[in-house]
Structures are given as structure tokens and as C-alpha cells.
Amino acid sequence: MIPRRFASLFPILALPVVLSLAGCNALKSIAIMPTAGTVVLTAVGQTAQYTASGQSQMGTGLPTTSNVTGSVTWSVTNPSVATINSAGLATALGAGYTQVIAESNGITATSDLTVSLPATTITAAGSSVSGLAIIPGNQTVASPGQTSQFIAIGTTSSGATVDLTNQVVWNSSSTQIATIGANSGLATAVGQGAATITALYINATTGTVVAGTATLNVLGGTTEKYTAVTITPASQALSASGQTGQFIALATSGTSGLLTDVTNSAQIKWSSSIPTVASVNATGLATGVSAGTTTVTAELTNTDGTVVSSNATIAVSATPPPEPLLSLTVIPASITVDNLQGTGQFLAIGTYSTAPYVRDLTNSPNLAWISTFPSVFPVDSNAGGNSGASAGLVTAYGSGSVTIIAEATNPSDGTIQTATAVFNCPLTLPNPTGNPPTPGTCYPGTQSPALLSTLTVYNEGLNTANWEITASSSTGTPDVIHCGPGWALNGGTGGSVCTATYPVGTTVTLTAPKTGANFGGWSYNCSAQGTVTAAGPNSCTVTLTTNDTVGAIFN
Numbered sequence: 001m002i003p004r005r006f007a008s009l010f011p012i013l014a015l016p017v018v019l020s021l022a023g024c025n026a027l028k029s030i031a032i033m034p035t036a037g038t039v040v041l042t043a044v045g046q047t048a049q050y051t052a053s054g055q056s057q058m059g060t061g062l063p064t065t066s067n068v069t070g071s072v073t074w075s076v077t078n079p080s081v082a083t084i085n086s087a088g089l090a091t092a093l094g095a096g097y098t099q100v101i102a103e104s105n106g107i108t109a110t111s112d113l114t115v116s117l118p119a120t121t122i123t124a125a126g127s128s129v130s131g132l133a134i135i136p137g138n139q140t141v142a143s144p145g146q147t148s149q150f151i152a153i154g155t156t157s158s159g160a161t162v163d164l165t166n167q168v169v170w171n172s173s174s175t176q177i178a179t180i181g182a183n184s185g186l187a188t189a190v191g192q193g194a195a196t197i198t199a200l201y202i203n204a205t206t207g208t209v210v211a212g213t214a215t216l217n218v219l220g221g222t223t224e225k226y227t228a229v230t231i232t233p234a235s236q237a238l239s240a241s242g243q244t245g246q247f248i249a250l251a252t253s254g255t256s257g258l259l260t261d262v263t264n265s266a267q268i269k270w271s272s273s274i275p276t277v278a279s280v281n282a283t284g285l286a287t288g289v290s291a292g293t294t295t296v297t298a299e300l301t302n303t304d305g306t307v308v309s310s311n312a313t314i315a316v317s318a319t320p321p322p323e324p325l326l327s328l329t330v331i332p333a334s335i336t337v338d339n340l341q342g343t344g345q346f347l348a349i350g351t352y353s354t355a356p357y358v359r360d361l362t363n364s365p366n367l368a369w370i371s372t373f374p375s376v377f378p379v380d381s382n383a384g385g386n387s388g389a390s391a392g393l394v395t396a397y398g399s400g401s402v403t404i405i406a407e408a409t410n411p412s413d414g415t416i417q418t419a420t421a422v423f424n425c426p427l428t429l430p431n432p433t434g435n436p437p438t439p440g441t442c443y444p445g446t447q448s449p450a451l452l453s454t455l456t457v458y459n460e461g462l463n464t465a466n467w468e469i470t471a472s473s474s475t476g477t478p479d480v481i482h483c484g485p486g487w488a489l490n491g492g493t494g495g496s497v498c499t500a501t502y503p504v505g506t507t508v509t510l511t512a513p514k515t516g517a518n519f520g521g522w523s524y525n526c527s528a529q530g531t532v533t534a535a536g537p538n539s540c541t542v543t544l545t546t547n548d549t550v551g552a553i554f555n
Helices: 485-491
Strands: 026-033 047-049 051-057 064-067 071-078 081-083 089-092 095-106 106-114 129-134 138-141 147-149 152-155 161-163 169-172 178-180 184-187 193-202 210-218 226-232 233-237 244-246 249-255 259-261 266-272 278-280 285-288 292-299 307-317 325-331 335-336 344-346 345-350 358-360 368-373 394-395 400-409 416-425 452-459 469-471 481-483 497-503 507-510 519-522 531-536 539-543 549-554
Touching: 026 095, 026 106, 051 095, 089 106, 129 193, 138 147, 138 531, 152 169, 152 193, 152 285, 178 193, 184 210, 226 292, 233 244, 233 285, 233 292, 244 325, 249 292, 259 400, 266 278, 278 292, 285 307, 325 400, 325 416, 335 344, 345 400, 345 452, 358 485, 452 469, 452 481, 469 497
Parallel strands: 138 210, 226 307, 233 307, 244 416, 335 416, 452 549
Antiparallel strands: 026 051, 047 089, 051 064, 071 095, 081 089, 095 106, 129 152, 147 184, 152 161, 169 193, 178 184, 193 210, 226 249, 244 285, 249 259, 266 292, 278 285, 292 307, 325 345, 344 394, 345 358, 368 400, 400 416, 452 497, 469 481, 469 507, 507 539, 519 549, 531 539
């Protein structure tokens, strides 16, 4: 569950949600965090903080979100298990399962809570559960609405077996495919596809978590439809000299209300109403051709044949802009963390037509960062233009993946460029032998207390052929981390950006070995958020704080 100290972040970083504002915004949905299947209390009197967010939408713009925890009506379906107050704080009263409900203006959302108290039939013999098997391991139903009963059989350290079906917490990997009673193991098919069914058991004596999984296949039915598609940005100004601008299409799922980046989906068709003014290709990249105005349309076809669409406008001028932002790139293209509350730092790098050709726009007040799942993976932005801001920093409050969008506006002419990256926090189950999950995993309820720093290294120059940067590992092994194509000279492969995780306070030495590349020094005089010192003409030393970034210049 999300600690209460983080709840205040959500109004700023955008949670999925909704309230009508001055009669202009229509309430669409309410979402609750933590989500279903993630809260298990193990003692009477133990508490869990729930947070509600509301989502509203004005016209065809992107949905807006706000924290409505204090304005919704909270209730539980089984008050003998737990109570919940007006601030969303639930308190365990007895063993069992209850739904948690948030309601506002007739719109509701649910999560759940399970109270799992010590099982005397297990602890009396001095044994603990060391393994968990789900029966059946693979089940298939024909169509939505059909049900399947799963049973959880635990194996104790003494070798005995016990039925734990009503003592485990059940969860479905996709509620669009199947739902499952959090305390019953009864699964109900919803849509076509395959869902992973997970059962979690907490040993009351040791605190360790044991998990088992199974698969439910639904042969018939349809997948969740998209009910809307939105283009971002809504308008762009381009030059007729062939300047380009990237549009991004975000689709809204009908049931969950989640946003999905479908810019490059096979279901999307891009078109321009006047291609002689500006054309648009299959990936949403528009090109200015001649002076005028045209409408760009993104048409999304669902698997059932229904169609949703959205429009944006392009104004093309005959005169080239004085300093056009030619392109925008988010680096790295993907970040994966392995712990809840883990963070990853993205950088936005712009390419211009005039010197300096490559510029770091990460903390620019003219650049907006957007998360397609802000309630679980919020991303920091820098609307105030602070030089020391943490824009582009994504935090994981749950498992899964999200698309991160950077949208840069050129203040001289209003030109907009966009770019995307992916942030992942994969669900990692514990060892099947019954050992607890490794600290720092995205496994629910095991937030890592360790303070970690992500070091990002990249090349700010124009050389793309033979530059290289090396660094030691978190354990101090030298030259384990390589960044750049120059590593190919030693038989390896290196990307344009390197990220590595170290404990806060670690001192890391970065070196630019001789590869034939023209090394122009460390950008910002080798300045990062941490304490940085020059260790030699081609190296620098960084004492890490949190999510430090160091650039080098190779030309």
C-alpha cells in the first residue's frame, strides 16, 4: 500500500480521476489507490490508507485529475472485517474480506481489503507455510460470465498440506479478462484473453510471503474497447521548408479509463485534410509543405469494427522560423526499476537548426512531461522553470508499465515537438520454495527501505561513431559499465545512454578512454546533482545523491 506520506504527491502529479469544475468538466470516474488485491492486514487494529482520485474532461482535451480523498463518501461492505473513516483510513477488526467503496455524485469505485490473522491449525504444530500450489494450474472457460473455482493448497515446513483458499489474497493480472474474489478464489470471465491468477499467503509467525500462480483462459468475448482517442498536441505551427512535428495519439479504455499510447498501433490511421499544406505519415509525424492550415485526423478502429477519432490542426507558414526546434528525443528510451517507490530519470534532448545544436531541455519551463498512468507512475515536471528541478523523474507506486511523453514548445514560434519513452516496474513473484521476495522488488507490499540513486550518463556532442564512457559497478568493480559505440572496439555493444543504480553516497569514477573520439570535456564542468570532482583530464568522480546525471562532449 502507499504510505500516507506519499499521498500528498498525487494532487500535484496527477491521479486518475474526476470532479466537475464550474460546470465545465464532467465527472467521468473515480479511482482508488491502493488497487484491488494489494492490501493485506495481519493484525487487529492495523490500518491502511486509501486514496481516491477523480477524472474529468473538458471538451476533447486530455483528462484532468485531482485528489478527492476527503470529498468522497467512504464505506465498506463487511464492517465486521474493517471500518473506514471519512479520510479513507481503514482499520482491521477481524479476519476476512471486505470491499472498500468510494462514492461521489452517484459514481463509485471499489478496491478491497483482506485481514489475514494467524492460522492456529498451522502455527500450533510449530510449522509455517513454505509452498503454495493453485488447483487447477490452468483453466479454460468458453465465454464471459462463466466462472471457475481456484483452490490454494499450502505445504508446511513439516511436510503437511492445508487448504488455504480462504486465507490467501487472490488477484487477477487483468480485470478486463477476468476478475476473482479476493478471499474466495472464484474467478469470473470478463473478456477474451488469458489472465494470470495469483494467490498470496503471509506467514503470521515469520512475516514471509508465499505465492502461487495459475492461468485462466477465456476463449470467447471481446477485449476492452477504446471509447475515445486524443491527439497531443492539439495544434502545431510548422514551416513550409519541410519542418516536421510529431503528434501522439492516446486512447482511453472504456471500463478502466486508462490511457494507452496508440500512436504507432496498427489500429490507428493518420490522415491530413490537405496534404499539399502538410502531410502526416503512419507514425503521426507531420511535415510542412506549403503555407496554409490543415486538419490532422487520427482514426482508431476497435476489434469489433467501431471507430473513434480525434482531430488536431497544423498552421504552416511560408517563412522558416528563426530558430526551429527540429526534433526531440527522450533518453533513455526505456527504464526498468525493480522496487516499489523506485525512480527513474528521463532526459529530454532537443536538436536545433542553429548552434548549440543539441540542448538539454529536461528542466526547461517550455517542456511538459506527461504520464499515461499518472496515479501509479507520476512524472515530475518543471512548470516553474527552476534550475534545480527534478523534471522527467518517474516514481513507481505499483507494478506494470507506462508511456512517458515529453512535449517541448519553441517559444519563438510556438512549434511543438514530442517524444516518448517507457517506464517499467515488473511484477516479480517470490521464490517458489517459500523464501520471501528479494528486498526492492515490485512485489506488492514490499517497498524497499534502501535509498538508491540512478546515475545517467550520455554524450552531449555530435560524435555517434566511436565515443565511450566507462564506470565501476555498485560493488566497485572497475570498467564494468560501458556507454557508447566505442565499446565495439573491445567486442561489446554500447548505447547512447547508460543508467546504473547505486546506493546513495556511492562514489563513482567516470572515464573517457582513448577510442579515437575527440573528447571535449564533461558538460556543465562535470556538474551533477551529486558532489563532483575532476579526477583527471578524461575522468570525473561523482558522489551520488539521488538520480544524478553527467554528460560528456564528444565531437
